[in-house]
Amino acid sequence: DSSFAVQEYLQQLIRFKRHDVQRLVDLPEAVDREVWQYEHLRQVCMELSLLVVALENECTKENCPEMKADGWLYLCAAHPSTQSCPAIDYIIHTLDGASILLNNSKYFPSRQGVISIPQPSLKHFQSIARRLYRVFAHAYFHHREIYQTFENETSLYARFLLLCQLFELIPSNLVTIPSGSIDDDSNEQQQQDKGNGRKVDNSIDTINP
Numbered sequence: 597d598s599s600f601a602v603q604e605y606l607q608q609l610i611r612f613k614r615h616d617v618q619r620l621v622d623l624p625e626a627v628d629r630e631v632w633q634y635e636h637l638r639q640v641c642m643e644l645s646l647l648v649v650a651l652e653n654e655c656t657k658e659n660c661p662e663m664k665a666d667g668w669l670y671l672c673a674a675h676p677s678t679q680s681c682p683a684i685d686y687i688i689h690t691l692d693g694a695s696i697l698l699n700n701s702k703y704f705p706s707r708q709g710v711i712s713i714p715q716p717s718l719k720h721f722q723s724i725a726r727r728l729y730r731v732f733a734h735a736y737f738h739h740r741e742i743y744q745t746f747e748n749e750t751s752l753y754a755r756f757l758l759l760c761q762l763f764e765l766i767p768s769n770l771v772t773i774p775s776g777s778i779d780d781d782s783n784e785q786q787q788q789d790k791g792n793g794r795k796v797d798n799s800i801d802t803i804n805p
Contacts, residue, residue, distance in 0.1 A: 602627055602631055602632065602635045603635050603638070603639070605624070605627075606620070606635050606636065606639060607639065610639070614750065614751055615751045617751055617754045617755040617758050618758065620755050621636070621755060621758045621759050621762055628712055628713070629763075630712065630713035630718060630721075631712065631713060633721055633759070633763050633765070634698065634704065634713055634721070636755075636759050637694070637698060637721060637724055637725065637728075638695075638698050640728060640752065640755075640756050640759075641691055641694050641695050641698070641728070643750060643752050644691055644728065644731055644752070645691060646746070646750075647731070647735060647742075647743075647746050647752075648684070648687055648688065648691065650742050650745070650746055651684065651687070651735060651739055651742055652684060654739055654742060655683055655684045655687075655734075655735075655738070655739055656682075656684065657682040657684065657685070660682060660683035660684065660734075660738060661682050661683075662680050662681075662682070662683065663680070663681065663682070663683045663686035663687070663730065663734060664683070664734065664737075664738065665730055665733035665734045665736070665737050665738070665772060666733060666737050666772040668772075670686065670730050672685070672686045672689055674686075674689035674690075674692075674693060683734055683738070686730075687731050687734070690727045690728065690730070690731060691728075691731070693727075694724045694727065694728065697720060697724065698720075698724070703716075703717040703720060704717055721763075721765055722765050722766070725756075725760050725765035725766050726765075726766055726770065728756065729756075729760070729766055729770065729771070732753045732756065732773065733772050733773055736753075736773045737772075737773075753773070757771070757773075
């Protein structure tokens with residue numbers, strides 16, 4: 597299948613099985629493992645833009661002048677030199693950079709026709725996943741109510757985390773959102789269906805092409 601066909605299949609699954617994250621993440625037969633990860637990461641970037649909209653009135657430059665989560669300060673690589681920037685800017689830079697990279701034919705070939713992901717490009721998956729995780733973490737630790745509402749509606753973090761665990765995109769020591777929060781979200785959704793230390797992350801995950 598072409599990557600476009602995989603995207604359409606994934607989006608159809610999400611429409612009808614949004615909260616069945618295991619079903620969404622499990623690799624389908626006859627779908628390339630790397631293409632499946634690629635399309636999931638593209639989809640997460642698109643859906644995270646909705647979280648940005650939900651955050652923008654609260655996650656202002658005044659309220660969140662730095663990108664923090666669980667005591668960590670994250671530096672932004674989207675500037676001429678790596679520096680701290682407001683959380684909302686960091687989040688937008690991250691989503692823009694990830695989207696540009698994932699749509700760059702230098703690293704990922706045309707999505708038309710049968711494709712596979714070039715081996716040297718696979719390293720970008722982990723870099724993108726680590727930076728996307730920080731978006732969820734900031735929302736969870738600093739804008740809990742908005743995060744909770746968004747997650748209850750989408751199960752996007754649960755899906756993203758399972759994807760990262762299944763394909764080893766993020767080391768377990770970088771997962772900072774408590775696992776119980778996912779169980780709570782899942783239980784609440786099932787019921788609906790039925791009825792400060794300062795640590796600086798100096799690692800630079802450059803995702804700009």
